[in-house]
Amino acid sequence: MSTRRRAAGAIRNKIIITGIAGRLGRLLARRLHRDSDGGAIIGIDRREFPGRPRDIEHLKVDLRSKKARDIFRGEDVRALIHMGLMHDPRMTAAEHHSWNVQGTARLLDACASYGVPKVIVLSSANVYGPRPDNTQFLTEDAPLNAGLHFPAIRDLIEVDMLASSFFWKQQSCETVILRPVHILGGVRNAPSNYLRLPYVPTLLGFDPMVQVIHELDVVEAIVRALTPNVRGIFNVTGPGELPLSTILRELEKPAVPIPHPIAHAVLTTLWRGKLTSFPVPELDHIRYVCMVDGARARDQLGFRPRYTLKETIRAVNAS
Amino acid sequence: MGATDWLKSRVHAWVDSKLDPTFRAKLKALPTRQNEYGYDPFGFHRDEAKIAALVTQFLYRHYFRVEANGVQNVPKGRVLLVSNHSGQLPFDAVGIGGAMLFDYDPPRIVRAMVEKYVQTVPFASYLFARWGQITGTPENCKRLLEDEEAILVFPEGAKGISKPFTQRYQLQEFGNGFMRLALETGTPIVPVAVIGAEEQAPAVNLKPLAKLLGAPAFPLMPLPPFFPILPYPTKYRIHFGEPLTFEGDADDDDEVIAEKVGVVRTHIQSMVRVGLKERRHIFW
Numbered sequence: 001m002s003t004r005r006r007a008a009g010a011i012r013n014k015i016i017i018t019g020i021a022g023r024l025g026r027l028l029a030r031r032l033h034r035d036s037d038g039g040a041i042i043g044i045d046r047r048e049f050p051g052r053p054r055d056i057e058h059l060k061v062d063l064r065s066k067k068a069r070d071i072f073r074g075e076d077v078r079a080l081i082h083m084g085l086m087h088d089p090r091m092t093a094a095e096h097h098s099w100n101v102q103g104t105a106r107l108l109d110a111c112a113s114y115g116v117p118k119v120i121v122l123s124s125a126n127v128y129g130p131r132p133d134n135t136q137f138l139t140e141d142a143p144l145n146a147g148l149h150f151p152a153i154r155d156l157i158e159v160d161m162l163a164s165s166f167f168w169k170q171q172s173c174e175t176v177i178l179r180p181v182h183i184l185g186g187v188r189n190a191p192s193n194y195l196r197l198p199y200v201p202t203l204l205g206f207d208p209m210v211q212v213i214h215e216l217d218v219v220e221a222i223v224r225a226l227t228p229n230v231r232g233i234f235n236v237t238g239p240g241e242l243p244l245s246t247i248l249r250e251l252e253k254p255a256v257p258i259p260h261p262i263a264h265a266v267l268t269t270l271w272r273g274k275l276t277s278f279p280v281p282e283l284d285h286i287r288y289v290c291m292v293d294g295a296r297a298r299d300q301l302g303f304r305p306r307y308t309l310k311e312t313i314r315a316v317n318a319s
Numbered sequence: 320m321g322a323t324d325w326l327k328s329r330v331h332a333w334v335d336s337k338l339d340p341t342f343r344a345k346l347k348a349l350p351t352r353q354n355e356y357g358y359d360p361f362g363f364h365r366d367e368a369k370i371a372a373l374v375t376q377f378l379y380r381h382y383f384r385v386e387a388n389g390v391q392n393v394p395k396g397r398v399l400l401v402s403n404h405s406g407q408l409p410f411d412a413v414g415i416g417g418a419m420l421f422d423y424d425p426p427r428i429v430r431a432m433v434e435k436y437v438q439t440v441p442f443a444s445y446l447f448a449r450w451g452q453i454t455g456t457p458e459n460c461k462r463l464l465e466d467e468e469a470i471l472v473f474p475e476g477a478k479g480i481s482k483p484f485t486q487r488y489q490l491q492e493f494g495n496g497f498m499r500l501a502l503e504t505g506t507p508i509v510p511v512a513v514i515g516a517e518e519q520a521p522a523v524n525l526k527p528l529a530k531l532l533g534a535p536a537f538p539l540m541p542l543p544p545f546f547p548i549l550p551y552p553t554k555y556r557i558h559f560g561e562p563l564t565f566e567g568d569a570d571d572d573d574e575v576i577a578e579k580v581g582v583v584r585t586h587i588q589s590m591v592r593v594g595l596k597e598r599r600h601i602f603w
């Protein structure tokens with residue numbers, strides 16, 4: 001696509017991973033490092049990266065900075081894996097927007113300018129949003145409705161949409177958007193944290209079917225997305241679907257059923273008092289279905305989850 | 320934890336004792352796509368559905384004393400059961416579901432397309448799913464038809480079930496969605512006429528209250544016999560017609576589809592008329 005000439009003899013062998021210091025980023029870095037065919041791995045993350053293998057480069061720079069863009073200048077980047085999105089519910093909407101949306105826009109711009117042939121963006125199946133009128137299994141072309149009742153995650157929807165428009169505009173770049181279901185494991189995301197609570201509040205009279213996936217299966221899906229000629233948007237599903245109550249029983253967690261109006265009021269108060277990290281609209285995730293159809297990833301990506309339902313659920317207790 | 324598990328096992332034991340053993344064995348042999356925990360992708364669970372089967376058995380055999388005619392007209396494999404809808408509360412679905420459980424061999428679980436509003440009602444939201452009922456979206460219906468399941472559709476929707484007593488046995492307008500699905504998936508349509516459900520709850524509909532609650536209807540039944548949600552024990556007569564097959568383009572214009580829908584509607588209306596003529600009494 002670009003008219004600029006490739007530097008003579010430059011071999012594209014670098015993989016850039018944003019958000020490498022997170023749990024999932026570290027798992028991915030280790031996996032790629034192990035399978036490495038001699039290509040370099042460069043991580044971008046403001047956080048520390050404990051236990052970093054020595055030949056993985058770690059740059060503590062801001063996604064939006066010029067330094068981040070400079071990494072692409074050598075025209076030797078084979079792929080960008082963008083998973084460094086901020087999900088911290090305690091940060092303001094403005095900070096989220098700036099980091100996630102502007103950061104992503106700048107990275108994609110750099111990829112376009114320097115002809116990066118592969119971009120993988122880790123989005124989430126949550127962008128569809130839990131709703132009472134959801135069809136049981138949403139396909140990739142379903143509208144992204146999550147922001148309707150949960151404005152705080154609009155930035156994540158915008159990131160997904162930025163990546164989709166990049167997919168259509170930059171035909172020379174193989175863009176892959178992955179939308180995995182609830183990731184369980186040692187990761188510190190909302191579903192895993194929720195299942196790690198000593199007493200798990202549920203909503204009285206609601207027990208939606210949910211989909212979960214093991215963190216290492218997500219890593220596997222990302223690795224598969226790196227395969228040449230793979231492009232598109234993929235829902236990534238795990239080994240199956242279960243009612244929330246069955247997951248809690250499997251973990252032997254006592255459930256505390258609370259009527260929705262009370263749960264809503266209490267959580268609102270706790271949130272205002274900064275006593276919980278669960279935003280109030282996330283109650284809908286334990287009330288309504290938000291499940292996706294993973295057929296496309298199965299057929300086109302050849303992705304099959306390796307962990308069983310039991311192993312996936314139990315993974316939240318992994319350290 | 321222990322107490323609820325104990326209670327649950329007692330309930331299941333009691334349910335098992337009340338159901339016919341051969342029926343239980345047949346239910347167990349039903350092919351479903353369940354995972355290692357016994358749930359299918361739509362949240363159906365055989366053990367929990369057994370409780371529903373017991374309630375259905377009581378309503379079917381003893382309360383409404385259902386007389387099902389022509390159940391064996393229902394073909395094996397994918398099928399759409401299209402029925403008239405009446406009676407304020409969907410006991411007509413229970414009757415049709417019961418006929419497919421107790422008078423069809425081997426028993427089949429009928430999946431009804433449930434109003435989306437039900438998802439917001441505590442307990443009903445998940446119990447309906449455990450018993451095999453699905454949220455009424457075209458995608459869900461298509462997926463299950465492709466899995467060779469039996470789907471129950473009331474094309475009149477809320478307009479049919481909540482119509483006042485003065486309009487009994489007059490079919491309301493039909494939706495077109497079921498016909499498009501039938502054409503797309505090559506599914507035969509079995510027309511069904513339910514006689515008796517209209518008289519179970521003669522009602523006036525309090526529309527303003529329904530609007531206030533966000534519910535599709537708020538029927539008020541004068542002088543309910545035992546409890547506001549229990550209907551009168553009328554006798555149900557359910558007639559299953561010969562399967563109809565349609566051919567054509569699922570994406571045709573509304574008028575073309577509506578014409579085919581009209582064929583089904585007239586069919587059901589005439590089955591209702593014949594059924595009414597044959598009926599001797601509302602209660603027996």
